[in-house]
Amino acid sequence: MNSEKKPLLAPGHTACAGCGQAIAARLVVDAAGPNTIIANSTGCLEVFTTKYPESAWEIPWIHSLFENSAAVASGIEAALRYLGKKETINVIAQGGDGGSADIGLQAISGMLERGQDILYVCYDNEAYMNTGVQRSGLTPFNSNTSTSPAGSVSYGNIRPKKPMPEIALAHGIPYVATATVAFVPDLQRKVKKALSIRGPKYIQVHVPCPLGWRHGPELTLEIAKAAVETGLYPIIEYENGSLIGVRKITPRPVEDYLKSQGRFRHLFKNPEEIKKIQDIANNNIQKYGLAAANQPSQ
């Protein structure tokens, strides 16, 4: 990133200290550049960047509702096409994991199916954070949230993450990738690459939330890195339906990722529950071939 350039998501917004989504959103818009229009779903990112009369956005930006950023972006794209300006302007729709994988999934599916030239970015902090850490379809297995609390007969969220990248991929779109705020050049490269391809694109970015995950704000990048290196958040890239890249790892035990987060603390009394999470990581490592060449895959 050229540090001379004015950031397109200006500082001074009201995100919490250590907010992964705030960092990632700035990296995304800076990679996209000033010729970009963004449609943003309701959620933390919208709230902390545009409290009237201020706005942190230096590009044209619109927020309408929680579940419709993909459809609003579709209207913007159609308008630009009508005006003959689509070739020079990027259109991005973005939202949180809840706005994307749950309530907005239908609108995203419509957008992906229509073949419109739009990049959808899902900032995955693994729960409905703006409303107080309720579980979403992208909340991981056994995570303690306010609507999937751990209790005497529960270990928290009962289901694994919804496979959003695969769902996007199944629409036959030209580009699907996951990324993380922990690996900046990879995230920005993927945004630029996606925007260089015509048609619908989907990128899902893993973004720790210190408040919701209950970790220190200084640990955001470290935890995001651990998610990848344990195999719990595979960093993958598909072009035209083929897996063209994965971030290779030397797998670390999942405890390395779980231990510094309050949302998983209850599991440490129950090693068999941690074992189930290790199984999820092992599955990912095998499915996507994540293990570096000198590592035996498990």
Place this chain on the structure above:
Amino acid sequence: MREFLEGSLAVARIIKACKPGVISAYPITPQTHMVEELANFVANGELNSQFVNVESEHSAASVVLGSVAAGVRSYTATSSQGLFYMAEVIFNIAGMRLPLVLTCANRAISAPISIWNDHQDSISLRDSGWIQFYTENLQETVDFHLISYRLSEDKHIMLPVMVCMDGYTLTHGIETIDMPDEAKVDSFLPPYKPLYKLDVDNPLSFGPLADPDYYMETRYAIHQTHKDVLEIMPKLTSEFSRVFGRHYNGLIEEYHTKDAERVIVAMGSVCGTVKEVIDELRAKGKKVGLLKIIAYRPFPAEAIYEALKNIPKVAVLDRSLSLGSYAPVASEVKAAFFGKKKRPEVISSFVVGIGGRDITKDSIKEVLRLVNGREKSNEFIDLKPELLKEEYE
């Protein structure tokens, strides 16, 4: 040019003449024909527009929200469940002060599911900030679409407009229509010049969070603009009549009200039936009249007061309900007289044509008979008592 056309096709024709750059809609009876015809125009190169097929009405409304925000005139149409599915976006479009025209092919609301006509769909969204017109016949429907784009895009207004036309009666009815000449349409409706838009050369943020220090004024401002619409409409319709030769007052229409002893107040296509009954009864020397409300939002309370203040007996027809309370149009007509010096002796409220129940000339005559008696509230006409037996005890 005078043409014999189905209502939906006539709407499609006038929309084509208004040249929206983006159209998005989702199918629902009885709205389908108008959207299909627009799709044909685009497919045949007769209309240069982006026709965006969507997976739901929520997205149809969101697409046109986005396209208008990007500075391009847009269009959508829906009905009933579709309008309700849009409801969240409907409020949002008005709150963001985006000009748009939506055709509502009025249809009853489920359950029980019904594809037939009443006004419950659009009436339920009367508080959304949209301007609402209810049309009587196809000529008026066509003309009001054109007038609505002009009004909506007026830089002093910047609010969306819903043109409400009765499902089937108007959408599928066939009439001879004087289709406005495209060159005249162009002169009456210049290309849309947005006051504000999503523009990379002048980056603005749309749709911020407003805390209690700011929210209330945004609602107040919309309310004030509705009052401005009451002032602007008569001027706009005069200009329309200079160009096209047809005159509308734009807010209400009075039919034989001046010397009337009994006046029916109504909205939409039923006004045609009411006029026929009035003609018949006038021929027999009965002093009856009609006050047609065209603009339901803004509600032209002052014009209604002036038209009815000296009328002894008024019967208000409602084609929707506010279940558990007074019918919507009647309660607002009554409110127009509160605290005023003059008022009719009787303002009775009648519920007619719910879920497509036929409103015949006899139904109207029954209303005119009943308005002679004591004041009535929510009096259902053509109700079938035999269907009201309890089945489960």
